[in-house]
Amino acid sequence: MSRQQRLWPVHVVLAVGAAAMVAPFFWQLLTSLQTFGEATSVPPTFVPGWHWSNYAEVFRSTPFLAQFGNTVLITVVRVLTQLLFCSMAAYAFARMRFPGRDALFLVILSVLMVPGQLYLLPQYRMVMNLGLLNTLTGIVLPGMFSAFGTFMLRQFFLSLPRDIEEAARLDGAGPLRVFWSIVLPLARPGLISLGVLTVLWSWNDLLWPLVVTSDADRMPLSVGLATLQGEHVTDYPVLMAGSLLASLPMIVMFIAAQRRITEGIAFTGSK
Amino acid sequence: MATIEATPAAAPAAAGPRPRRSRAGGHPREWVWGYLMVLPLLAGLGVFYLWPIAQSVYFSFTEWGAFGGQRWVGTANYRDFLSDPELPKAAWNTLRYSLLVLLAVPLSVVLAALLNQVRDRHVALYRTLYFLPVVSMPAAVAMVWRWLYNGDYGLINYLLSLVGVDGPHWVSDERFTVYAMAVVGVWASLGYNMIIFSAGLKSIPRHYYEAAAIDGAGRVRQFFAVTLPLLSPSIFFVSVLSVIGGLQMFDTVLMMLGKSNPALAGSKTVAYLFYEDAFLDNRQGMASAVAVVLMAVLLLLTAVQFRLQKKWVHYE
Numbered sequence: 001m002s003r004q005q006r007l008w009p010v011h012v013v014l015a016v017g018a019a020a021m022v023a024p025f026f027w028q029l030l031t032s033l034q035t036f037g038e039a040t041s042v043p044p045t046f047v048p049g050w051h052w053s054n055y056a057e058v059f060r061s062t063p064f065l066a067q068f069g070n071t072v073l074i075t076v077v078r079v080l081t082q083l084l085f086c087s088m089a090a091y092a093f094a095r096m097r098f099p100g101r102d103a104l105f106l107v108i109l110s111v112l113m114v115p116g117q118l119y120l121l122p123q124y125r126m127v128m129n130l131g132l133l134n135t136l137t138g139i140v141l142p143g144m145f146s147a148f149g150t151f152m153l154r155q156f157f158l159s160l161p162r163d164i165e166e167a168a169r170l171d172g173a174g175p176l177r178v179f180w181s182i183v184l185p186l187a188r189p190g191l192i193s194l195g196v197l198t199v200l201w202s203w204n205d206l207l208w209p210l211v212v213t214s215d216a217d218r219m220p221l222s223v224g225l226a227t228l229q230g231e232h233v234t235d236y237p238v239l240m241a242g243s244l245l246a247s248l249p250m251i252v253m254f255i256a257a258q259r260r261i262t263e264g265i266a267f268t269g270s271k
Numbered sequence: 272m273a274t275i276e277a278t279p280a281a282a283p284a285a286a287g288p289r290p291r292r293s294r295a296g297g298h299p300r301e302w303v304w305g306y307l308m309v310l311p312l313l314a315g316l317g318v319f320y321l322w323p324i325a326q327s328v329y330f331s332f333t334e335w336g337a338f339g340g341q342r343w344v345g346t347a348n349y350r351d352f353l354s355d356p357e358l359p360k361a362a363w364n365t366l367r368y369s370l371l372v373l374l375a376v377p378l379s380v381v382l383a384a385l386l387n388q389v390r391d392r393h394v395a396l397y398r399t400l401y402f403l404p405v406v407s408m409p410a411a412v413a414m415v416w417r418w419l420y421n422g423d424y425g426l427i428n429y430l431l432s433l434v435g436v437d438g439p440h441w442v443s444d445e446r447f448t449v450y451a452m453a454v455v456g457v458w459a460s461l462g463y464n465m466i467i468f469s470a471g472l473k474s475i476p477r478h479y480y481e482a483a484a485i486d487g488a489g490r491v492r493q494f495f496a497v498t499l500p501l502l503s504p505s506i507f508f509v510s511v512l513s514v515i516g517g518l519q520m521f522d523t524v525l526m527m528l529g530k531s532n533p534a535l536a537g538s539k540t541v542a543y544l545f546y547e548d549a550f551l552d553n554r555q556g557m558a559s560a561v562a563v564v565l566m567a568v569l570l571l572l573t574a575v576q577f578r579l580q581k582k583w584v585h586y587e
Contacts, residue, residue: 010385011393017382018400021458025403027426028415040424089312097297098305104313111320115519115569117542117562121330121549122323145315175304204408206522211550225410226526236418243411250406255399261406262398265463266470 025244032241039236054241062228062242063217071220074140074209075202079195081144087191090153091179095165105154111147116207124211138212139220143202149194152267156190157183193264196257203250221246330559348560357544364449365540369517371453375460376510382461383468384498398469402462409459413526416455417442420527442527445537452523452538460516464509471505472498503584511576515569521546541565 031039032055033048058064092098093105123142132138160183168182184191206222213219219227225246228239254261297305334344352358386397404412419426422440431438441451479497488496499506521542528535539547541561549558 007389010388014382014385014389014397017461018397021401021403021461024412024415024419024458025407027419031418042424042429044424044426044429085312085315089309092305092308096301096305096308098302101305104309107321108313108316111316111324113570114320114324115515115562115566117519117545118327118566119320119323121555121558121562122326123319124550126319126323142319145312145319147316147320150312175301175308179308200406204406204410206410206526207546222408222410225408225414236424239414240418243408243414247407247411250408251403254402254406258395258399258402261402262466262469265466268467 028240028244031237032244034237036235036237051237054237055245057235057238058242058245061238062224064221064224064242064245066217067219067221067224068246070136070139070218071203071222073136074143074220075199077140078143078202079198082146082149082198083191083195085144086146086149086194087153087184087187088179090150091157091183093150094154094157095162095183096175108147108150112151120207120211123208127212132212134213134215134218136218139209142208143205146198149198152194152264153187153190155267156187160186189260189263192257193260193267196253196260197264199253200250200261327559327562330556331563332556334556335553344556348556349564352557352560352564355544357539358541360537361539361541361544364538365518365520365542367449368453368456368520368540369514371450372456372460372517373510373513374453375457375464376506376513378457379461379464379509380468380499380502380506383465383472384494386465386469387472398462398466401465404459405462409522410526412455412459413523416451417527417529420451443532443534445534448528448534448538452520452527455523455527456517456520460513464513467505467509468502471502475501500585504586507576507580507584511573514572514576518542518565518569518572 030046030048033050033052034045034054035049035051038045038049089108093101119142127133127138127141130138132141164186165178165182168178173182204222205220206226209220209223210226213223216224216227225243228242331348332343332345333341334347335341382401386394389397420441422428422438422443425438425441427441428438439447441447475498479501480493483493483497519542520540524535524538524540524543525546528538532538542565545558545561545565548554548561
């Protein structure tokens with residue numbers, strides 16, 4: 001009881017901060033339910049007219065469904081390929097012995113240190129030369145490989161106990177077998193953390209898909225939203241409805257997978 | 272940057288035949304498996320990252336003709352960029368933005384320390400709320416803030432008018448854009464920083480606080496004597512990341528200001544100059560030079576921060 005009483009100033013500060021975090025989203029929601037006239041009235045309208053039609057308008061006036069589908073597809077492919085390629089390489093770097101291993105790992109780390117601007121333009125020229133501009137393949141390609149993912153999973157593999165692998169090896173399991181049926185199941189928490197972070201980053205990624213795509217129905221949602229504003233008359237209620245819809249899946253995922261996301265992020269800051 | 276642990280030396284399970292004096296150790300058969308497992312990733316990173324990095328460095332010394340065709344121009348791109356009349360303003364905007372966003376670091380340390388005091392079930396709720404900006408689509412977030420900042424109908428100026436202040440056009444007046452964007456930057460990074468700091472706080476052993484309490488230190492004193500020094504590695508990490516992110520700031524300029532904004536000319540960042548040269552003005556040699564300079568500055572600043580850390584970061 002006394003502990004509770006001492007805590008109330010803490011809660012006040014945290015709650016004020018939390019309100020500041022949420023207020024813009026709350027305003028977004030309110031605006032999305034107003035008519036254009038209500039949204040642009042001075043003083044502002046605080047009680048919305050519950051115009052759910054703005055949400056229907058998002059689907060009518062933009063290729064929202066197509067862009068949603070593109071985003072889902074890009075995200076799924078990136079997550080699956082990253083998990084596969086990164087976990088294979090990370091396992092080899094963590095557990096196998098071969099000449100040049102540490103030098104190769106340093107090369108991978110060097111990619112982590114370089115700002116994105118340094119590879120963006122040649123990546124773009126490469127995708128253009130392959131005739132993949134404006135295609136989902138073009139958007140997906142570079143994101144299938146991740147230096148960060150490899151680094152993160154290697155650290156995770158290093159923390160796993162070796163005994164089970166060695167027992168399996170003595171029972172005659174080959175390296176691929178050990179990796180696939182012993183190590184990967186053990187590494188599930190690490191794989192899920194990387195997977196969830198990759199979903200988040202892929203869903204919200206803007207710059208690369210922005211330069212690769214130009215047709216509205218080939219874009220992911222992030223680019224669709226970015227090109228939407230200003231292009232047409234700025235109908236704020238409809239924009240707010242669209243942007244809320246685009247963010248919603250990640251908000252839901254965060255609430256569902258909160259522990260995995262926070263562990264993944266805490267990992268990047270530890271050690 | 273996190274340090275890389277040395278791989279624990281593998282105890283040879285059963286002393287099988289090993290190639291003599293091989294530094295790598297293991298069977299050649301194991302080598303083959305090792306190479307096969309890293310091959311797909313290395314090939315992908317090589318094609319899509321390493322080779323492009325080398326190309327960019329090469330491009331930065333060349334110029335592209337109107338009909339393709341590339342010619343070597345030596346350091347002309349660098350000289351053009353460094354004497355670009357837009358550069359001083361863009362560099363100043365970038366610097367101001369990076370420093371302003373660093374304000375999120377002390378703020379999130381305090382918030383994380385407070386969060387550390389409350390019960391677990393409350394922690395989950397607060398964490399969700401503070402994390403909303405991190406998980407929301409940046410394009411969507413920029414749109415919302417642009418609406419809040421609207422000079423005529425925006426909520427912020429309405430609230431200011433209640434206390435008698437006539438708010439400016441925050442995102443179409445270049446005197447205010449950097450500050451407006453920095454507010455969004457701080458707001459958007461608090462949740463992420465808090466999670467890293469929370470993890471750092473959890474690793475501080477309780478008995479330090481107990482010892483401090485026995486010595487008569489109150490909450491505030493404990494924060495400065497125990498929490499801050501022991502949290503300094505996380506603070507260092509987050510600061511380095513913030514500066515790196517701040518120096519590359521681009522998305523917010525593009526989305527919050529938009530291409531036809533009158534304030535855009537005075538609000539560009541260095542990364543925005545890169546984007547313009549590369550994808551709008553078709554000056555790819557120049558763009559590559561901008562990218563190389565940006566990397567050099569990032570490396571330099573990171574090195575300086577690592578140098579300075581010896582003065583204030585405590586590792587146990």
